[in-house]
Amino acid sequence: MDKEGNEVENIFRLSDDWGGLTEHGTIVPFGVGRIGRRVIPSLMKEFDIPFLIDNGGNAKEVYGLDVLDLKQAAACLREKHLKVVVTTVFYSYEKIKQDMEALGFIENKDFCIFERFAEEWNLRWRNKCVLSKVDTVITSRCTLKCKNCNMFISHIPAPHDIDINRLKTNFDLFFDCVDYVYEYTLLGGEPFIHKDIAGIISYLGRRYGDKIGRINLISNGTVIPNDEVFDLLKKYDVTVHVSDYTCSIDYKRNLEKLQERLVSEGIGHYVIPNNTWKDVIYPREGYKAENPKRHMLLCGHSTHSVADGKLYWCDPAFAAECFMGFESKEDDFLDLEANKRNYSKYEATLNIIKYLLGDVNERGYMSICERCAGVGSDNDLTVPAGEQMERKG
Secondary structure, three states, X not given: OOOOOOOOOOOOOOOHHHHHHHOOOEEEEEOOOHHHHHHHHHHHHXXXXXXXXXXXXOOXXXXXXXXXXXXXXXXXXXXXXXXXXXXXXXXXXXXXXXXXXXXXXXXXXXXXXXXXXXXXXXXXXXXXXXXXXXXXXXXXXXXXOEOOOOXXXXXXXXXXXXXXXXXXXXXXXXXXXXXXXXXXXXXXXOHHXXXXXXXXXXXXXXXXXXXXXXXXXXXXXXXXXXXXXXXXXHHOOOEEEEEEOOOOOOOHHHHHHHXXXXXXXXXXXXXXXXXXXXXXXXXXXXXXXXXXXXXXXXXXXXXXXXXXXXXXXXXXXXXXXXHHOOOOOHHHEEEHHHHHHHOOHHHHHHHHHHHHXXXXXXXXXXXXXXXXXXXXXXXXXXXXXXXXXXXXX
């Protein structure tokens, strides 16, 4: 039962002893990749973290903490009954889950994925609406025309910037409903070509920086912004994620110039080599999911999209509706304003958490999942990352 006396055991999965973290506050993050390195600093402010776990074998120390592999950590985890929070994307979590269970650890008792921890734990034991990661698309304009973009940018007849006032209203409504989000990401298209990018970064950082663990911006590395933007990236500690598509298109020198400037300004960033993408197929060809509910959960997006006060399960769901004219059903998204207006704070938060943990509607899946092949383990189709469409004229 929840605090309102409703049955919610299908959503709440963590064993009751996770509530002891409010007194003892010790967790062990598993994963020091991109997600781990972005969220661990925020977790260190809230919890005692004795060490980190990672099976990559490269890093021995991160943020001043020892990094152990699972076999090295297992005895200590058992002896001290430590809770493990897996800070990875869903498809990596599936393998970690198998490894943990093979050693006798139990999911949601001894370990869980970060998104469940952030959302369920904070609601149940802190009565707060805390989300793991949310994206907002700020433009459909881009400097590249990638044939297989999973935001469908290359198929948009009239790419455009989202008006800054519309974005500000969206930020205001979101943070009126949400107490904290570990990561808030701005993306496109190419965010650096939005004509009001400086104002967007400034507004989000100034008004809501204390409610965000880390602000991210995803760029393809083709654009070097002006000095004002660099100053704001540094001021609000924005992490720039640079997707490297030079396997398909030659802009290596420009990418290097951007990286050099980010380094010289002391701005946190990652350059992420992209050689292949999952082929989501939509909207180029026909695709029909045999079991769309299972398909959506296997896709397992660890990030969600918020636009115009609507919460979407994933970025492609928003992009298909907004950019491609896909006819979403009314229950495909969660209307944050109506949710806030019609429910108590606890009930409204519960509705948000249920949605983001996969209980999106009575069907159990987004309409777009019937036509999008997704990025999960049930899709083994790959295409070259960044491969360009032929430009007309």
